[in-house]
Amino acid sequence: xxxxxxxxxxxxxxxxxxxxxxxxxxxxxxxxxxxxxxxxxxxxxxx
Amino acid sequence: xxxxxxxxxxxxxxxxxxxxxxxxxxxxxxxxxxxxxxxxxxxxxxxxxxxxxxxxxxxxxxxxxxxxxxxxxxxxxxxxxxxxxxxxxxxxxxxxxxxxxxxxxxxxxxxxxxxxxxxxxxxxxxxxxxxxxxxxxxxxxxxxxxxxxxxxxxxxxxxxxxxxxxxxxxxxxxxxxxxxxxxxxxxxxxxxxxxxxxxxxxxxxxxxxxxxxxxxxxxxxxxxxxxxxxxxxxxxx
Numbered sequence: 001x002x003x004x005x006x007x008x009x010x011x012x013x014x015x016x017x018x019x020x021x022x023x024x025x026x027x028x029x030x031x032x033x034x035x036x037x038x039x040x041x042x043x044x045x046x047x
Numbered sequence: 048x049x050x051x052x053x054x055x056x057x058x059x060x061x062x063x064x065x066x067x068x069x070x071x072x073x074x075x076x077x078x079x080x081x082x083x084x085x086x087x088x089x090x091x092x093x094x095x096x097x098x099x100x101x102x103x104x105x106x107x108x109x110x111x112x113x114x115x116x117x118x119x120x121x122x123x124x125x126x127x128x129x130x131x132x133x134x135x136x137x138x139x140x141x142x143x144x145x146x147x148x149x150x151x152x153x154x155x156x157x158x159x160x161x162x163x164x165x166x167x168x169x170x171x172x173x174x175x176x177x178x179x180x181x182x183x184x185x186x187x188x189x190x191x192x193x194x195x196x197x198x199x200x201x202x203x204x205x206x207x208x209x210x211x212x213x214x215x216x217x218x219x220x221x222x223x224x225x226x227x228x229x230x231x232x233x234x235x236x237x238x239x240x241x242x243x244x245x246x247x248x249x250x251x252x253x254x255x256x257x258x259x260x261x262x263x264x265x266x267x268x269x270x271x272x273x274x275x276x277x278x279x280x281x282x283x284x
Contacts (some may be wrong), residue, residue: 001203006216008137008215008217010214010217010220010223011220014220014223014224017246018210018214018223018224018227018262021227021231022207022210022211022227025203025205025227025230028234029199029203029204029207032199032237032238033196033199033200034195035069035196035241036192036199036237036268037192037196039192040189040192040193040196043189043191043192043259044189
């Protein structure tokens with residue numbers, strides 16, 4: 001009988017969730033950055 | 048409750064979190080831990096000022112402390128910890144000097160600014176939450192997006208990048224998950240601020256509360272290893 005060994009894989013649920021979470025975070029940060037830049041430009045204009 | 052208990056809870060959690068981070072810094076050293084600890088103290092000060100305003104009303108000193116630590120510095124200093132963790136040491140040192148000088152300049156601007164709390168009632172704000180609209184003097188509020196831009200890029204970006212590296216290599220699952228929690232938690236106050244601008248009452252304080260909880264959970268998750276691999280099927284024979 002062979003000994004069990006690591007397969008260098010995360011458990012299946014994390015294999016699915018982590019990339020989705022990373023894409024979601026990236027998308028949200030991108031949108032927030034656009035909003036922040038817009039606010040900054042408006043504040044610079046009124047300062 | 049949204050304007051008193053929620054920020055008070057945020058503040059307490061932040062200070063408890065800061066204690067854990069400083070404890071880890073004493074045990075392990077690492078400038079990133081020191082900076083994260085300082086950032087969490089700033090988070091706690093911001094939350095306490097919000098609680099004070101919700102409970103006792105307007106106070107100019109409390110407002111200035113809130114704007115400096117809670118609105119301007121917190122994200123940038125937390126992010127600076129991540130910079131120390133991920134960037135080359137020389138870059139981290141240069142950026143820290145710039146951040147310290149920028150923070151001192153922001154402190155000078157805020158503590159010399161003219162305030163008018165009645166302005167918090169305008170521009171779609173109800174006055175129930177603290178708002179930068181109370182600052183009359185020009186050149187103060189304009190600082191906030193730049194600090195927060197830097198803080199968001201470094202803190203959220205750094206956490207997401209770390210999670211991606213661990214995921215790509217399929218190692219240290221607890222750190223991949225912890226960093227995702229930290230990234231999501233760090234986004235929450237920004238979301239809160241956005242919804243606050245859209246006149247949703249309590250959004251900012253709720254965002255900060257959820258944010259500190261998620262960041263704390265992320266920190267705890269990232270510092271505690273777990274069984275992270277799927278064992279290969281055992282073949283009989």
